[in-house]
Amino acid sequence: MIDPNAIDSDCCRSSLDKKKVYTSKFNELFLSNDVPKNITVFDTTLRDGEQTPGVALTCDDKIRIAKALDELGVNVIEVGFPASSQGEKDAAKAIMNLGLNSKVCGLARSVKSDIDAVADCGLNYVHTFIATSDSHLKYKLKMTQDEVLERAVSAVEYAKSRGLEVEFSCEDATRTSLEFLKKMHIAVQEAGVNRINVPDTVGTISPIAMEYLIRELKTVTKVPISVHCHDDFGMAVANTLSAVRGGAEQIHATINGMGERAGNASLEEAVLALMAFYNAETTINTKMIGPTCKLVSRLFGYPIPANKAIVGKNAFAHESGIHVHGVLNDPSTYEAFGPELVGVERNIVLGKHSGTHSIKEKLNEYGVVLDDERIAQVVDKIKDLADSGKEIDDAELVALASHFAEQHESKHINLDEFAVFTGVKTTPTAVVTLDINGEKRTGTSIGIGPVDAAINAIKTVMGNVFRLEEYCLNAITGGSDSLCEVMVKISKDGKGKAVSVGKGVGSDIVQTSVDATMEALDRLYSRLE
Incomplete structure (x- = not known):
C-alpha cells in the first residue's frame, strides 16, 4: 500500500495518462496485490440482455450483434437459451457457424434435455444453473438442498460427457447461505466444472459484502470465479468491481446494461472502471464501445439515456464557459478520460452557460471568424434563445454568425x-x-x-x-x-x-x-x- 503522503498534488492524472484516462491517484492507495490483472469478459447481451421487457431480437439481429461483440473483443458470447425455442436454436447455430474469435455459449438449466439442446447446436460452451437460496428452494423448485446439489453435479458431469466447457451458477447465490454455497462449489468442482459463476440475481448485495463473499468462496474454489450482477439497487457495476477486488477473474455484463428489471452490469462501465481503477487488462477494444452501444440501442429499440456514463450524448458534452475553456486547453480538466478512447466524440453544447471560447471554437470548426464585438452579439443571442428553452445546433449557430457578420452599422x-x-x-x-x-x-x-x-x-x-x-x-x-x-x-x-x-x-x-x-x-x- 502507498503512503498517503507520497501522493503529489497532481491528483487528476495517473499512470494511465498515456491512454487519456485521468483518474485520482488516491485510487492507488487501495490497489490490492491479489486483484487479478487479466479479466475475461462474458457478454450476455443476447441472453440476459434480450430478457429486457419488450425486446425480441430476430436471428439476423442476433447475428449482427454477435459480430459486433466479437469485433469488440469479448471473450465469451452467451447467445441465448437454445432449449426455449426453435428460433433460439437457429440463432445459436448461425452464430456458431460464423467462426468468431469469441467463445459461443448457450444457457441451460440443470436438465439433460437443455444441455443436449446446447450441444446439438454445435456449441462447445454451456452455462448451466440451478437455484440455491432458501426462497427459491421453497417457493420455486420445491426441492431440498441435497436434491439441488445432486441435480447440479449430474448436470455438470453430463455436460462434460458431451465434450462441453462448463460454467455453473448457483442462481440467487447472494441470498444463499455461505455454508451451502461453499458445499455446492466443492461438489461441482469435483464433477469437473471449468468455472463457477456467482450471480447476484436480484441485485441485493452491497459492494463490500460482495468482496467478502468472493473472498470466502475463494477459500474453497480452485477454478476461476465469475460474477453476474443485476442493477436493482444501481450497484451492478460497483458489485462487479468489488467481486474482482475479492478475486473474481471473469465478469458477466451486457451492452448498455440491458437486462431484466433494472438490467445488468454495463459492460462499457465495468471495463473502463477495471482499467481506470485497478489497472486491469481485458481483451476489449475500447474504441469499439461507442459503435457497439449504438448498434445494440438501435436493434433493442431502447435509446441510450443522455446522461448514461461512457456513451450517453452528454458524457462528453460541455456547455459551461469555464468547463469548455478548460477542456479545450487540456481535456483532463473536466473529463475522466478522452472520448476517443471509447469511440465517441466530444460535443461543445451551445446554451445559456456558453462563453466566448466555446462559441469561437465551434465557429472555427466551420471556418467562420468574427471580431469580438460580433462574437459578443452571437453569445448574447444564444443566451436569449436558451433562456426560452431553445437548444442551438451547429447549423443554427453558423446562420446566426452569418447574420451578425452581415449586419450594417447604421441605425436610423x-x-x-x-x-x-x-x-x-x-x-x-x-x-x-x-x-x-x-x-x-x-x-x-x-x-x-x-x-x-x-x-x-x-x-x-x-x-x-x-x-x-x-x-x-x-x-x-x-x-x-x-x-x-x-x-x-x-x-x-x-x-x-x-x-x-x-x-x-x-x-x-x-x-x-x-x-x-x-x-x-x-x-x-x-x-x-
Whole structure:
C-alpha cells in the first residue's frame, strides 16, 4: 500500500495518462496485490440482455450483434437459451457457424434435455444453473438442498460427457447461505466444472459484502470465479468491481446494461472502471464501445439515456464557459478520460452557460471568424434563445454568425415596440412603434396573417413609401423548434428602384420577419439620405 503522503498534488492524472484516462491517484492507495490483472469478459447481451421487457431480437439481429461483440473483443458470447425455442436454436447455430474469435455459449438449466439442446447446436460452451437460496428452494423448485446439489453435479458431469466447457451458477447465490454455497462449489468442482459463476440475481448485495463473499468462496474454489450482477439497487457495476477486488477473474455484463428489471452490469462501465481503477487488462477494444452501444440501442429499440456514463450524448458534452475553456486547453480538466478512447466524440453544447471560447471554437470548426464585438452579439443571442428553452445546433449557430457578420452599422430606424394579435375567427392585427431618428411613431394594420399584418403596420408608420418585393422563409434544421431564417426585399415607392435586402434569424417567425424587414428598411433609408 502507498503512503498517503507520497501522493503529489497532481491528483487528476495517473499512470494511465498515456491512454487519456485521468483518474485520482488516491485510487492507488487501495490497489490490492491479489486483484487479478487479466479479466475475461462474458457478454450476455443476447441472453440476459434480450430478457429486457419488450425486446425480441430476430436471428439476423442476433447475428449482427454477435459480430459486433466479437469485433469488440469479448471473450465469451452467451447467445441465448437454445432449449426455449426453435428460433433460439437457429440463432445459436448461425452464430456458431460464423467462426468468431469469441467463445459461443448457450444457457441451460440443470436438465439433460437443455444441455443436449446446447450441444446439438454445435456449441462447445454451456452455462448451466440451478437455484440455491432458501426462497427459491421453497417457493420455486420445491426441492431440498441435497436434491439441488445432486441435480447440479449430474448436470455438470453430463455436460462434460458431451465434450462441453462448463460454467455453473448457483442462481440467487447472494441470498444463499455461505455454508451451502461453499458445499455446492466443492461438489461441482469435483464433477469437473471449468468455472463457477456467482450471480447476484436480484441485485441485493452491497459492494463490500460482495468482496467478502468472493473472498470466502475463494477459500474453497480452485477454478476461476465469475460474477453476474443485476442493477436493482444501481450497484451492478460497483458489485462487479468489488467481486474482482475479492478475486473474481471473469465478469458477466451486457451492452448498455440491458437486462431484466433494472438490467445488468454495463459492460462499457465495468471495463473502463477495471482499467481506470485497478489497472486491469481485458481483451476489449475500447474504441469499439461507442459503435457497439449504438448498434445494440438501435436493434433493442431502447435509446441510450443522455446522461448514461461512457456513451450517453452528454458524457462528453460541455456547455459551461469555464468547463469548455478548460477542456479545450487540456481535456483532463473536466473529463475522466478522452472520448476517443471509447469511440465517441466530444460535443461543445451551445446554451445559456456558453462563453466566448466555446462559441469561437465551434465557429472555427466551420471556418467562420468574427471580431469580438460580433462574437459578443452571437453569445448574447444564444443566451436569449436558451433562456426560452431553445437548444442551438451547429447549423443554427453558423446562420446566426452569418447574420451578425452581415449586419450594417447604421441605425436610423429602430423597432421600439411590437405586438401582433391573431387566432381563430380573429383578423390578424399588428401594432408597431418605430424610433425614426429619435422620433417615435406608432401604426396599426391588419393582414391575411400575423406576418402580413406586422409588415403592413410598419408600412403604415413609414407612410407606405416602400413595397415588399420578395419574402423568403426557411427552417434552418427542419425541426419544429428550428431557428428560422427570413429574407425580405423591399423597394422605394414600389418602383423596383433602390432595392434593399434584410435578413433575420430567430426562433419566432413573426418576430424574425419583422427584424428582417427593419434591417432592410434601415438600409434603404440610409441609402436614400
